[in-house]
Amino acid sequence: MARTALPGRLSTRLTWRVATLAEFHDETATARTLRLDVPGWPGHLPGQHVDVRLTDEDGYSTQRSYSLAAPADGDRIELTVQRLPDGEVSGYLADTYAVGDPIEIRGPVGGWFVWRPPDPAPVLLVAGGSGIVPLMAMIRSRRQAGSRVPFRLVYSVRTPADQFYAAELRRSARADGGLDVAVVYTRSAPDGWARPAGRITAADLEALGWPASFEPTCYVCGPTGFVEAAAGALVDLGHDPRRIRTERFGPST
C-alpha cells in the first residue's frame, strides 16, 4: 500500500465541535439522512468519516463513526445512519434526534479510503447496504468537480425498498456521463429482474465491474462478511490487491 500524503489540516489536532441538526429525511424505513450545521467545518474528502459523541443527562457518553455522505456545503455536512436493531447510537440518530438538537462531532477522519477528484484512474465502487454512504460522497464529489473519470457502482441491497439514494442514483446514471450504476438484490429483486436474488459473487463483479486490465481503483464498503467476499472476489478476478481499498462497517459474523 502506498503511503498517501494528507492535506495539512489532518495533521492538526481534531477538536470536538457542536453540530446541530438542520434538516433530515428518511432514506428508507430504517435509515435517515441528517444534515448538520457545524460552525467552522474545515472541509473534507469523499470517503472520510466523523466521530459522533453522544452524552446523556447522567454524564454517560459514547462514540461511533459515521461516513460523510456528500461533499461539504460550507458549514453543512450530511450523514446517513442505518438504524440497527437495539443499536444505542444509530437508534437515537435515526429516530429521536430532532432539528435544533446538539451532538458533538469531530473530524474529518481517515486519509486512506478517500477519492481525490483530480485522480485520473477509473473507479469501481462496490457497496453493501449502508456501505453506500462514503461511496455516494465520491459520486457526488465527482459530479461537483465536473469529472469525467469512468465510475462504476455495484450496489448490493436486500430488496428495492432498502436502497439508499434510489432516485438520485437512477437520475445520476443518465445525467452524470461516465457513471454506471448496477444494483444487485440479495433477498428479493424487482419483478422481471434478470439476476435472481442472492449474495454478490465474482461472476457479478466480472459482469458489472471493470476488467482488472483496466486497472481501476476499487473501493469496497459494507458489513464485514460482504467486504471479505467482494474484495476476495476482486483479487480472484485479477485486481491488484494494492488497488483495492476497503472499509468495514459493524459486526463480524
Next chain:
Amino acid sequence: MGIVSPGFRRRRRDDADLPPGQYLTHDFPVLSAGPTPRIPLPEWEFAVVTEAGVRHRWRWDELLALPAEEPTVDIHCVTKWSKLATTWRGVSLDVLMEDVETAADYALVHSYGGYTTNLPLEDLLDGKAWVAYEFEGSELSPPHGGPARLLVPHLYFWKSAKWVRGIQLLLDDEPGFWESVGYHDYGDPWREQRYQGD
C-alpha cells in the same frame, strides 16, 4: 462533561472499566485497509531486522516450535469497541528478541499486504507483546490476521498488525500506515490517543 444530547439515553450497560470512549462488544469486528492477503504457510516467514541490517528469521514450523504462551488480555480498537478477556496463543517477543543485538529504540512492523505500524521497541518487550497464531483455542482466521498477527494489547489494536511478516528495528521513529494518515503515533487507549494531537 460533554454537551447533552436531548433524549439520548444510555442503552448499553458496560459494567466493565473500559478506556474512555470505548464500548463493550461480544463479537469481533474486522478493520483493515484492503483485501485479506493469502499467505501459503510454506512461504510464510517472520523476520527481525536490526538497524545494522542483521536478519533473524523464522519459518512457520520454526515459530510453532518455540515456547508458546497463552495470554488472556483485553483489546481496544480505535473504532471504539473493546473486548475483554480474549485468549490467544503465540510466541512472546521476548523469545524472538533473545539473540537480537540492537541499540534501536523504535520498531516498524511490516505485514503481508504492505501494512506497517510503528511503536517504541520497549512496548514490544517485557511480556507486553506476542506473535499470535491462535484465538480462543482455534487457529487465527485470515480476516483476523491469520496465519499470525502481532498482539500488543496495551495499545489501540491497529498496532497489533495482522498478517505480520517482520519487525524492522530503527534508531529513529518512523510513522506507519495509519500513523501517516492522521492517527496517533503511540495510541494509548487509556489516554485516548486516537488521532494526531490527542
